[in-house]
Amino acid sequence: MSLTDRIIEMQSRPPEPDPAAFSDMATREVDDGWLATAPQSEQTKAMRLWFLERYCDPQTETPYNSDAGAYFFLRGGPYDPNDVLQERFDNVVSYEVIAELVDELHQEVGHEWAPTELTAEDEWDDVFVDRPDGPIQRLEERLVELRTMTELQGLPMTRILLRQLVYAAVITTLETFLWEQAAYWLERDAAALGRLIQQHPQTQQRISQLGGDSEGNRATIAAELTQGLKAKVWHRWEKNGPFLGHLLGITMPSHAALEAPTKIRHDIAHRGGKDTEHNPHNISQASVDELIAVVTSYAQEVQAAINGRQA
Structure with a gap:
């Protein structure tokens, strides 16, 4: 991506709401307690960021069939913002606030959105x-x-x-x-785990962070590795x-x-x-x-x- 494209992308991002809006900043997972009492403008910002962390314009990630005039949603979808936002926030935010954001997203991209890496369906799950x-x-x-x-x-x-x-x-x-x-x-x-602990730098670092090579720490690392294989x-x-x-x-x-x-x-x-x-x-x-x-x-x-x- 060129510097110009990065600047345009940064300028087009929605403004960040109060940091307290998110229980997990990495995934923009929204704290429902905060959301329920936030001003409407802050609710919209938080829900928009939550949505854009999980879904994107299909032209960004999805193969297009010009003969059929349609995208191939190979990793899940298409997803309609209306369905996704209603399912996630229906009992937290008023319908009117959700509907306003849905209308904006429909105008920006349409009714069919593709998953991002966070929500994509992978074959090995x-x-x-x-x-x-x-x-x-x-x-x-x-x-x-x-x-x-x-x-x-x-x-x-x-x-x-x-x-x-x-x-x-x-x-x-x-x-x-x-x-x-x-x-x-x-x-x-x-x-297998012993070889990784002895020879693989990242695994060695992790066992050190946990406090050393013990049975309990090995169990922790084994569980982390098993889960991490899906995300590799x-x-x-x-x-x-x-x-x-x-x-x-x-x-x-x-x-x-x-x-x-x-x-x-x-x-x-x-x-x-x-x-x-x-x-x-x-x-x-x-x-x-x-x-x-x-x-x-x-x-x-x-x-x-x-x-x-x-x-």
Whole structure:
């Protein structure tokens, strides 16, 4: 984002209400007790900030199908401000105050809003891993399904968009595989937490903050790690590689072949399928097949290393 864009963004942000408005500043979670007695103008400011922390204009984050004239809400939604605000604040703020804010939001963007990172629905939130070969089997099955999707017929532009979405989903499938491996072995391998405490700087720092390596502190860290796995951005290969290597007790494969596809995936998910120069990514079938092969090879290397560790 350019400096000019940042200045415009800052100028367009709603003014901050009284800091006491929020029980959690990081998520702009509103304190209902404060809200119920605040002046109307302060109520509106607080509810607006709460909403904008959770929902955004779909053109910011959501792929658009020009043939169908509609967005693909891949991570949940669309969300109508009226439904969301009424559900959250109906018993705290008068209908008239909520309705006024809803009308403003409808005029600014419309009735269909997309989730932000705070409210987006991620594939790995409800995944259950029950056996060590489960992650690799699910990955291979999912990749077959995605490859089949690219064979669907339709208008040329629709097929280009479909290949873009499949391309991005192939990366997401690998992310899910890595999360499943981490979640399974953190729970099942008694040595996994010990390796992180001994070798991973952030985990070492956390155990020190808690007061040292004790059974109780290990339980705390294990719970924090398990929850934190859901929030990890798994396609940050370089950052997550050492963490996974320590947790799994393996040497992670090279992620070099994933770097360029991950940048394309970012453009598809966050730039409407265009690069920084506004050129569209016309993903070919060969590109999809090549990425599937790269992801399959990477996942199989991880699985082979895990299997070799067990031998």
